[in-house]
Every structure is written in C-alpha cells, then in structure tokens.
Amino acid sequence: MVKQELQKLGLHYINIELGLVETQEKLTNKQKKQLKSNLAVSGLELLDNKKSILIDKIKNTIINMIHYSEEVPKVNYSDFISEKLGYDYTYLSNLFSEVKGITIQHFIIKHKIEKAKELILYDELNLTEISYRLHYSSVAHLSNQFKKITGHSPSYFKKTGKKRSKNLENL
Numbered sequence: 001m002v003k004q005e006l007q008k009l010g011l012h013y014i015n016i017e018l019g020l021v022e023t024q025e026k027l028t029n030k031q032k033k034q035l036k037s038n039l040a041v042s043g044l045e046l047l048d049n050k051k052s053i054l055i056d057k058i059k060n061t062i063i064n065m066i067h068y069s070e071e072v073p074k075v076n077y078s079d080f081i082s083e084k085l086g087y088d089y090t091y092l093s094n095l096f097s098e099v100k101g102i103t104i105q106h107f108i109i110k111h112k113i114e115k116a117k118e119l120i121l122y123d124e125l126n127l128t129e130i131s132y133r134l135h136y137s138s139v140a141h142l143s144n145q146f147k148k149i150t151g152h153s154p155s156y157f158k159k160t161g162k163k164r165s166k167n168l169e170n171l
Helices: 002-008 029-041 050-067 077-085 089-100 104-122 127-133 139-150 154-169
Strands: 013-017 020-023
Touching: 002 013, 002 020, 002 029, 050 077, 050 089, 050 104, 077 089, 077 104, 089 104, 104 127, 104 139, 104 154, 127 139, 139 154
Parallel strands: none
Antiparallel strands: 013 020
C-alpha cells in the first residue's frame, strides 16, 4: 500500500519496512501532506517527527514483547527496551511520559493485563502459568495489578468472561 502511494506521487524509495520508509528524494511539504492524506484513507499514519517515530518504536517494542513473544525476557523491561532501541532508558522514559502522558511502566502494565485477560479467556493456562509468562513475581502481584486496572479479580473476570462467550454462542 505504501509503495503504491509513493508511486502515485512519483516518489522513489530506497527501503520500506514496517514503520519506516526511506526515499531517494527529499519530500516537499505538498508531497508530505498528500502522502499523509492518502495513507490516512487506508488507515495508516505518516510520522515525520523524530520524537513521534521513537514513541511509535517504543510502543511497538512493548506490544511485540508482551503480545507476540512466547519467551520471557532474560533482562528487565527497561534494559530490554533500551537495548532494542539503542537509547538510554531514562531518555526514552522521559520522552514517552512527556508525549503520551503516561509512563512506559504504566503502558507495559496495561498491555500485560490485556494479555492476561486474553490468556484467561483461552483457558489453556492457570494463573501461575500466566503470571510466569507475563514476567510477574507471583500470582498475587498479577492479581493486584489486574484488579487495579480492571476493577475485578482474575477469577471474577474468568467467570464473567465465560458467561459472555456462552451468551454470544447462543445468538
């Protein structure tokens, strides 16, 4: 999709990978505006600000780490993010908080709880296994954060989640 939009505008690209496009020529403001508009129609967003790009990389790193990796990180999250992006964690943390209005830690917790909810509903792992997979020190720690974010205990969520899915099956 991105290639097509670049070609429509007569732009030549050197490299296209997820979240990054390198063009041969410098884009004019008019070209940037048109590309941004064309990409928005397809649900894509053009980020031309270095801070926005870095924030997007932080978010993608966290989402991939929590939602798409089966492996528990060997280092703590701050070291993992810092190593992955090649920046000092304090810099990344301050930038993220400044731009997003929440800390990286809170963003991580929210995504860990979303993943926990998903795993609870799949009903393939018990809470101990879920807490280990999501890098919690204990089930109690997971349960406390779960309740803080959702307002409910994991067991209550599991019970009501099953009821909801059965009701949906009956529709």
